[in-house]
Amino acid sequence: MRLAMAEALKGEEEGEVPVGAVLVLEGQLLASAHNRSITLSDPTAHAEILVLREGGWALGNYRLEGAELYVTKEPCLMCLGAMIHARIKRLVYGAKDEKAGAFSAFSVDISRANHRFEIIGGVLEKENSEILRNFFKKRR
Amino acid sequence: MRLAMAEALKGEEEGEVPVGAVLVLEGQLLASAHNRSITLSDPTAHAEILVLREGGWALGNYRLEGAELYVTKEPCLMCLGAMIHARIKRLVYGAKDEKAGAFSAFSVDISRANHRFEIIGGVLEKENSEILRNFFKKRR
Numbered sequence: 001m002r003l004a005m006a007e008a009l010k011g012e013e014e015g016e017v018p019v020g021a022v023l024v025l026e027g028q029l030l031a032s033a034h035n036r037s038i039t040l041s042d043p044t045a046h047a048e049i050l051v052l053r054e055g056g057w058a059l060g061n062y063r064l065e066g067a068e069l070y071v072t073k074e075p076c077l078m079c080l081g082a083m084i085h086a087r088i089k090r091l092v093y094g095a096k097d098e099k100a101g102a103f104s105a106f107s108v109d110i111s112r113a114n115h116r117f118e119i120i121g122g123v124l125e126k127e128n129s130e131i132l133r134n135f136f137k138k139r140r
Numbered sequence: 141m142r143l144a145m146a147e148a149l150k151g152e153e154e155g156e157v158p159v160g161a162v163l164v165l166e167g168q169l170l171a172s173a174h175n176r177s178i179t180l181s182d183p184t185a186h187a188e189i190l191v192l193r194e195g196g197w198a199l200g201n202y203r204l205e206g207a208e209l210y211v212t213k214e215p216c217l218m219c220l221g222a223m224i225h226a227r228i229k230r231l232v233y234g235a236k237d238e239k240a241g242a243f244s245a246f247s248v249d250i251s252r253a254n255h256r257f258e259i260i261g262g263v264l265e266k267e268n269s270e271i272l273r274n275f276f277k278k279r280r
Binding site: 037038040041042043044045046049052053056057059060061062063064076077078079080081082084085086087099100102105106108109112113114 | 186193216
């Protein structure tokens, strides 16, 4: 999670919403990224999407079975959906996202998915929330 | 929608799940694509994601305000989420997806999103369902 947080701060330096993610397979770092929607003119370029794509290329397979994804913020609908497709083993996230989080805002029931995985939320929640809060405070 | 259906069939020829999408802005075709997850080793490479990314590059902006997305099948969580981020104006889809559709399988309430758009489902539903049914029949 600390690596994901360092990524989030890199994103902030680039003017992006500070969210960072890392993808791990069998204890090895497979990919790390931060949000890049603005820089890349790509509405899909969230940190989670970028690590899943990079992970797929690294393994030569769109299914990332056994992979664990760490992200500083609760995933949105798009990113949660991508994790289902990628068949990851575990999601670990930091701050809740009451406005756009797949769970907090849309009450997605993961048990309806054709692939289910372990989900652990609220890791380093206070620090992760603060990264986002600081960013939005400065932007106002 | 006919263009999206032609894209779906191109996908099938490549061994992908036959789903096609086109993105239109002010009556002009901005992008067209079919699913390419297997070919690209990319869990996010659904037709809808590919046209949104291409559209963003074409306009130099991750927000695709005014864009209309046509897709042969009801979008999954990932693709619906991407449309929210891209701020499209209208989604038109064909076949329902009871297994993985954001509406049919996950009951997503779009009114909770920070961007809402018009959604028209069931367009050429019979033909669009048949494209998918034929594909899965052959694979069994």
